[in-house]
Amino acid sequence: MRLMMRFTIPVERGNQAFADHTIGEAIEALVKATNAEAAYFATINGKRAGFIFFEETDQAQMAKLNEPMFAALNASIDTTPALTLEDLKRGLAQD
Numbered sequence: 491m492r493l494m495m496r497f498t499i500p501v502e503r504g505n506q507a508f509a510d511h512t513i514g515e516a517i518e519a520l521v522k523a524t525n526a527e528a529a530y531f532a533t534i535n536g537k538r539a540g541f542i543f544f545e546e547t548d549q550a551q552m553a554k555l556n557e558p559m560f561a562a563l564n565a566s567i568d569t570t571p572a573l574t575l576e577d578l579k580r581g582l583a584q585d
Contacts, residue, residue: 493546494572495524495555499538503564513538516562523555543572 497520499507507513517540521529524544531540546552552569559565573581 491546492527492572492574492577493544493569495520495540495542495544495567495569497540497542497559497563497565497567498534499563499565501537504538507563512562516559520555520559523558 499513504513507516517531520540521542524542524546526542526544528543529540531538533539556567556569559567
């Protein structure tokens, strides 16, 4: 199943991780661990944020993906299924 993981990083912790050069390492490790289809970065409500799109079939893997971001960056994480337009069309066509 394709998932979208959205994370935000508190400003103070993000600033510390930027200063000690660990922010990039933590984000890169997440992108690599998910084998991301796409990764986008922005700000949400003044906080650093990222959107990672990836495939996962084993829900138990979510702990493996979430915990490093919690520990390294005090990140808030939301994960939800993500549909392409083709997925949506296929779903809407079902009776």
